[in-house]
Amino acid sequence: MSNEMTITFESRSSNEAFARSSVAAFIAQLDPTVGELNDIRTAVSEAVTNCVVHAYKDTIGKITINVRLTDNNSAIIKIKDKGCGIEDIEKAMEPLYTTAPEEERAGLGFAVMQSFSDDVRVRSTPGKGTSITLTKKLRLRVANV
């Protein structure tokens, strides 16, 4: 059964926990394993932190997360901002590359998203914003008869 939800919230660091918990709570209806839910929480946390730290660096803006559950048991999670955008996506995705060392960012945000989900897509326009689409396939469980 397909299903969908959207939340919008301000880019405050205190909302990072709210964002990952909300996405996990919605996806819980697919009966994921504890490990799958932890993977989703981790990937979403990275994407939202990027919005807080980079997209809206010296300002507060809106972050929108849309989650779509598909008939084949996948969760498609889109995290969008209207912040500064990314000049060089390839560079931004390089492990250990960071533009915020003073915040002690490890430069692993995209590496973690890639490792903890099945597919990561990035679309960005400098000055307009960024959208990250994470796809997580949940393994099919045998239905109880």
Next chain:
Amino acid sequence: MIPKTKLDGNELTVYLSGDIDHHTARKIREVTDALIQEKKPSRLFLNFAAVNFMDSSGIGLIMGRYRMMLLFGGSVRVVSIPENLRRIMELSGLGGLNVLERSGELSESVK
């Protein structure tokens, strides 16, 4: 979250708990760094036993303390790592710095 800490001779242990993300890492960093600067321990133990969740902010936190302790001529050991955090810790390359307690290793901080 304000972490609990314990100073035993020249060994400082910081007990982390709950979720470690970009938001909570800031406070942990402040408390830990103030203590390192004040007490100048030779060993810093970061105890993760009560940590439920961590993203790459936790890696930044460990790396930052690793560099700071090096500066003071000391070392860092990450101990009591929950199984569900092993993957993100190992993805970070922290394993190569010999700061992570191995799975099944008797915790050095338990005395």
